[in-house]
Amino acid sequence: MTAHPTPGLVIVAPRSSSGKTTVTLGLLRAFARRGLRVTGAKCGPDYIDPAFHAVATGRPSLNLDAWSMPPALLSGLAAGVTADADLALCEGLMGLFDGVPAAPGRSGSSADVAAALGWPMLLVLDVSGQSQSAAAIVKGCATYDARVRLAGVVVNKAGSARHIRLVRDAVEALGVPVFGALPRSEAISLPERHLGLVQASETSGLDARLDAMADLVEAHLDLDAIRASARPSPFESTGADRSDGLALRPPGQRIALARDDAFSFMYPHLLQGWRAAGAEVLPFAPLADEPPASDCDVCWLPGGYPELHAGRLSANRQFLEGLRAFAETRPVHGECGGYMALGRTLTDAAGVEHPMAGLLGVRTSFARRKMNLGYRDAALAEDGPLGRAGARLRGHEFHYASVTDPGDDAPFATVTDAYGSAPAPSGSRRRLVTGSFFHVIARAD
Incomplete structure (x- = not known):
C-alpha cells in the first residue's frame, strides 16, 4: 500500500x-x-x-x-x-x-x-x-x-x-x-x-x-x-494480489485475443495480470474478418454478443479459416460467446442457423432463450491453458442462449454453483480446443 x-x-x-x-x-x-x-x-x-x-x-x-x-x-x-x-x-x-x-x-x-x-x-x-x-x-x-x-x-x-x-x-x-x-x-x-x-x-x-x-x-x-x-482502507496490503500476484496465470506467452463488439467481455484485472506477468496480448477483430496472429501460442475468444453478429461472423472466411488453422497446433479457448462461436452452429433471434467454426460439436441458439445466471466453481477436466487437471477456478455464467445439441465432445470442466449443486459436466473439449459458458474470474483459494 x-x-x-x-x-x-x-x-x-x-x-x-x-x-x-x-x-x-x-x-x-x-x-x-x-x-x-x-x-x-x-x-x-x-x-x-x-x-x-x-x-x-x-x-x-x-x-x-x-x-x-x-x-x-x-x-x-x-x-x-x-x-x-x-x-x-x-x-x-x-x-x-x-x-x-x-x-x-x-x-x-x-x-x-x-x-x-x-x-x-x-x-x-x-x-x-x-x-x-x-x-x-x-x-x-x-x-x-x-x-x-x-x-x-x-x-x-x-x-x-x-x-x-x-x-x-x-x-x-x-x-x-x-x-x-x-x-x-x-x-x-x-x-x-x-x-x-x-x-x-x-x-x-x-x-x-x-x-x-x-x-x-x-x-x-x-x-x-x-x-x-x-x-x-485501514488494512495493510501486501502490494500483491496473492503469492504470485495473479488471479489467473497467463494461458500463454503471446495471447491472441478476440476483441470487438462481438467479443468484448474480458475482465480488466485478468489482462492487467497477464501483462504484468510478462505476457503479450495481441487483439484481433473477428468482425473485421481478422484471424488470430499466426505467431501467437494461444487464442482466447471471450464472451460478448456473437448472437447479434452471427451472419457476419459466419461469412468471415479469413477469421474462421485462420482460427481453424491456429487450432491445429495451438490451444484455443472460448468463454460464453466465444464458446458459441467455436461450435458447429449458432441460431440467431430470428431462428436463422449460421455455421460457426466447427471446432467443437456444440450447437447453440439465441432463438430459444433461457436466462442462466450465477456463480460457478469449476474443476478442470484435463490439462490446458487455464491450468492442470483438477485445478479449481471461480467465476460465473450469465447468458440467454441455449444448447440445442451438446455434441459428443468431452467436458471442459465439472462445475457446481454457490448453492451446493451436485457437480455436473460443463462445456466441451476437443483436442486443443476448449470452451464453456463459464467466465473465469480467479483461481480458487
Whole structure:
C-alpha cells in the first residue's frame, strides 16, 4: 500500500434499479472535471460498468468480487488500481447485502467488498412512493451489518421541495447526513439490451450523456461533503494480489485475443495480470474478418454478443479459416460467446442457423432463450491453458442462449454453483480446443 492510501466509497442501494449507476457515473465525471484523479471500480462480475467508469474518468476501472476473489487478491487489486488516485468510487451491485450462501465475507455482496476494504458506503435511496418511511430503510442499512459504516445518503427520484424536506429531516434525525436529492429524470438514462447496458463502445454520444449526469449531480449534491466522507482502507496490503500476484496465470506467452463488439467481455484485472506477468496480448477483430496472429501460442475468444453478429461472423472466411488453422497446433479457448462461436452452429433471434467454426460439436441458439445466471466453481477436466487437471477456478455464467445439441465432445470442466449443486459436466473439449459458458474470474483459494 502507498504511504498515503486512497480514500474510497462504495456506492450502494437497498435494491437494484435505485440509481447507483447514474450516481456513480455522475460523480466520477464530476470529480474528474474538477481535476481529481478519480478511479472507479465495480462490485461483482459485471463486464459492462467498468468500461463506462473508464470513459467517465479516463482511468482504468476493474471488478472486485468477494465470492470469486480470495481476500488478498481483492485487496491487492484495489490497492493497485487506486495507487495513484485521489479518490476511489466503487459501484455496488443489487441490494447492498445481497449475495449467496458462503463463509463470512465471501457472499459476493457489496457489503463484503466494503468490509474487506474498509471503505464507507454511500447509500442511494429511491424515495418514490415514500417520505419519512425512507428513514427506516436507512436505519436498517446502517445497523444490519456491524462490519460496515454508512457515510451518508443520496436521495434519488425526489418530488417536490416538501417531499425532500420530509425525507431529509427523518434521515438526518438518525444522525446520518443527506448529501442532496436528485429529481426524477429520464433524460440521462443509458440504453440497455439483454445482458444489461449497451456497451460503452457502442453507446452513441456517451461523453455528452456522462456530462449530463455530472451536471445533474453537481447541481443537486454536495460533492465536497461526499469527497470528505471517503476514507482510506485501514488494512495493510501486501502490494500483491496473492503469492504470485495473479488471479489467473497467463494461458500463454503471446495471447491472441478476440476483441470487438462481438467479443468484448474480458475482465480488466485478468489482462492487467497477464501483462504484468510478462505476457503479450495481441487483439484481433473477428468482425473485421481478422484471424488470430499466426505467431501467437494461444487464442482466447471471450464472451460478448456473437448472437447479434452471427451472419457476419459466419461469412468471415479469413477469421474462421485462420482460427481453424491456429487450432491445429495451438490451444484455443472460448468463454460464453466465444464458446458459441467455436461450435458447429449458432441460431440467431430470428431462428436463422449460421455455421460457426466447427471446432467443437456444440450447437447453440439465441432463438430459444433461457436466462442462466450465477456463480460457478469449476474443476478442470484435463490439462490446458487455464491450468492442470483438477485445478479449481471461480467465476460465473450469465447468458440467454441455449444448447440445442451438446455434441459428443468431452467436458471442459465439472462445475457446481454457490448453492451446493451436485457437480455436473460443463462445456466441451476437443483436442486443443476448449470452451464453456463459464467466465473465469480467479483461481480458487
